Amino acid sequence: MAASGKATVVLKAVKKITVQFCPFESNVRSTREFLVMVGSEKARSTNINCEVIPLVKHDKSAPVVDITYLDGDKLVLKGANLTSSEMLNAFQSLCTDKDLQAKAAAAKK
Amino acid sequence: MHILKQKLMAVTEYIPPPRVIPPGAYPYQRKRVQEDSPLTLIMKRHLKTVFEDSKMIAVVQNNASNADNMMVLKHRLHKHGIAVKFFPNQVVQSFLEGGLHANMAPLFIGPTVLFVSSEPKVKEMLSALRASQQMTLLGACIDDTLLSAQAVVSYSKLPSVSVVQGELVSGLTMLTSHTASMLQRHPAHLSALLQQYVKQRSSDGGSEGAPKAEEAA
Numbered sequence: 001m002a003a004s005g006k007a008t009v010v011l012k013a014v015k016k017i018t019v020q021f022c023p024f025e026s027n028v029r030s031t032r033e034f035l036v037m038v039g040s041e042k043a044r045s046t047n048i049n050c051e052v053i054p055l056v057k058h059d060k061s062a063p064v065v066d067i068t069y070l071d072g073d074k075l076v077l078k079g080a081n082l083t084s085s086e087m088l089n090a091f092q093s094l095c096t097d098k099d100l101q102a103k104a105a106a107a108k109k
Numbered sequence: 110m111h112i113l114k115q116k117l118m119a120v121t122e123y124i125p126p127p128r129v130i131p132p133g134a135y136p137y138q139r140k141r142v143q144e145d146s147p148l149t150l151i152m153k154r155h156l157k158t159v160f161e162d163s164k165m166i167a168v169v170q171n172n173a174s175n176a177d178n179m180m181v182l183k184h185r186l187h188k189h190g191i192a193v194k195f196f197p198n199q200v201v202q203s204f205l206e207g208g209l210h211a212n213m214a215p216l217f218i219g220p221t222v223l224f225v226s227s228e229p230k231v232k233e234m235l236s237a238l239r240a241s242q243q244m245t246l247l248g249a250c251i252d253d254t255l256l257s258a259q260a261v262v263s264y265s266k267l268p269s270v271s272v273v274q275g276e277l278v279s280g281l282t283m284l285t286s287h288t289a290s291m292l293q294r295h296p297a298h299l300s301a302l303l304q305q306y307v308k309q310r311s312s313d314g315g316s317e318g319a320p321k322a323e324e325a326a
Contacts, residue, residue: 023216023247024257032170032219039172039243054170054245058257 009038009088011047013098015070020055021063021079031063031079034087067091069098145203152200159194160210163225167234167249167261168216174243182241189233191226212255216247231265 011017019035021028037043039052065077065087075094077087110118145153160166174182183193198217205214222244224234229251238244246258256264267273 024212026215029218035170035245036172036219041173041175052172052242056245056247056258058259 009040009043009046009092010095010099011038011043011050013069013071013095013102014047014050014067016051016053016068018053018055018066018068019063020057020061020066022057022059022061024058025060025063027080028063030082030084030087031065033084034065034077034079034091037084037088038091071098073098149200149203152196153204156196156201156204159223159225160208163227165191165224165226165229165231165249165251166210166213167224168213168247169222169224169238170245170247171220171222172243172245173220174241178241178243182237182244185237185240186224186234189226189230190228191224191230191234194223194225196223209253210250210255213248213250221247229264231261235262235265 017038019031019038021031023032035052035054039054044050044052063079065079067075067077069075075091077090079087171179179193186193198219198221201217202214205211205217226234231249231251235246238246246261248258249256249261251261251264
């Protein structure tokens with residue numbers, strides 16, 4: 001599985017990640033891989049307070065990843081037609097943006 | 110057109126050269142079936158025995174639980190007779206393809222673990238899984254019935270077989286017992302009234318009441 005850029009996922013600015021999928025559907029592979037990468041030990045060690053919650057449903061709904069950041073922003077990734085690396089890229093770019101914002105705010109103070 | 114010209118045109122028609130398709134453009138039409146390696150055969154045999162012996166097979170995804178968590182979980186499950194098995198997904202999917210449990214195949218993607226046991230002890234399994242954060246129950250096959258995660262939870266809340274049978278029997282005989290009681294209501298009422306009458310008469314006047322009650326009965 002192609003990990004994008006950095007091997008670890010930095011979860012510093014994330015409050016909660018809810019991964020919801022229906023395992024009997026055929027389009028859940030990328031969502032499950034995303035869950036593995038986000039739920040790995042390295043990723044969890046970057047932020048112990050961040051919760052990774054997998055929800056297993058059976059209602060033929062599309063797989064969705066719901067990410068809540070510490071400053072209240074939400075990122076919704078609909079994994080039905082995305083690959084795991086694309087999802088990870090989008091997630092990480094937003095994370096790094098948030099990180100930079102937080103660092104800038106801390107530096108100003 | 111004159112027939113000769115027509116013939117000439119037909120003979121000299123342009124036949125384009127056959128178009129060469131680049132080798133990687135279309136997917137391979139004939140399926141590439143590789144022979145199974147001996148290890149795969151051993152694993153398939155093992156899988157077959159596992160599927161035949163165990164009544165309950167649960168598929169769980171673990172995102173990177175470390176060795177001590179695994180050991181604790183294995184210990185907990187072993188107490189209830191549930192074995193934890195690891196198989197490569199490819200082997201499992203090729204094994205399940207034509208068989209009975211073919212519909213379980215889409216579950217086996219990513220890092221999966223199999224929990225097998227010969228008795229469906231769902232409650233204990235669920236409590237052990239709830240304790241470990243990384244393991245997610247995807248589905249289970251209990252008594253040859255494919256169940257989703259929520260179905261497993263509701264299965265654990267079912268009462269035992271004897272209780273369910275008792276409920277069924279009582280529900281079925283409810284109507285017949287109701288009919289029987291309705292039929293017997295009149296004579297029962299009559300006998301109750303007569304008994305009451307006898308009591309009253311016997312309490313009023315001793316021997317006078319008794320013959321009259323006998324006549325009435």
